[in-house]
Amino acid sequence: MKMQNVLYLSNLSKDHLHTLPLIVLYLTDGCNSRCAMCDIWRVPRQNMDMELVHHIVKSARRLRTQMVLLSGGEATQHPHWPSIAAQFRAHNIKVWLLTNGLLLKKQAEAIIEHVDRITVSLDAATPELYQRIRGVDALDLVLEGMRVISNAGVHVTTRTTVMRANFRQMPFIIDVALANGAQSVSFLAVDSDNPYAFGPRFEEQSTLPIASENDFGPLKEAELAEFQALLERLFISHAEHFANGQIEESPTKLRRLYDYFASLYGKASFTPPRCNAPHISVVIGVDGTLQPCYFLPPISESKNLDDLNQPEMIALRSAYRRKQRPECSRCVCPLYRGPRTLLQGF
């Protein structure tokens, strides 16, 4: 077996990483969306420094990174994101853009030139609901941008955060996404428990409403039966899309969304998901801080990827692997890649 493959596989059995197949890069804390369940846009913007980017690119090459996921905030708000993407691609590292989609049309040329695939956050199928959740009236703009990018041959997927406000629109979101250039759609449950990912990131300044008291949080107990029935109807009405992979989750996986919400009321048990995110990836904050995944805390002294195997980072990897981290028991966004995927590349 080639040395490179041995190094990729050694990640799966050891807490000291020799390779880093996936890097999630928060390029900026700026965002042009105004989402009701996020406070990132309420604080002054900070962009990732270009010197730090150069350092990360160099380290990524050494660590045989296969894919970089550009995120934020909104990655396309970083003034130099195309040049950042180009630097990774110059080393054969694929670029995946996670975006709210507002600038897809305006920045189409740069996206088509520098990006291998995009995932668009799509939380609604109607302009009214989109505006209520996202705070801007932009559904048509996002869909138009998806069509432009997709027609140019870039792989487009959508991701929907399922919450009380939009669970009834799930079937329509699938139809709208696929009709507007998405190759596939996926869903995850809203999570407002954890401060490190989709909940408030700026605790001391947060003016976010309490999720359990509005439409942007988990389903209420009284809505569970309706959600369950909706899912079962979806498995029949969209059977073809499940079969051909256009809906990325299987029916079994989507039933876990119901279990997740129902477990809040003791109506179902939620089994912790399979995940090896901290052994195959890292999340790098806008100032260079490292997190083993979206939800585990950043390590205290990290400045850049040189700290990938700092004792604190290794301890976090070891703890989640031994099922000692409480964040994992109700994680809404696990990531698992087995040996075959690691060898074939992201």
Ligand code: SF4
């Ligand atoms: S959830 Fe995402 S798109 Fe919405 S304001 Fe926050 S960072 Fe921007």
Ligand code: SF4
């Ligand atoms: S299950 Fe979730 S919290 Fe736990 S390591 Fe995986 S991504 Fe992180």
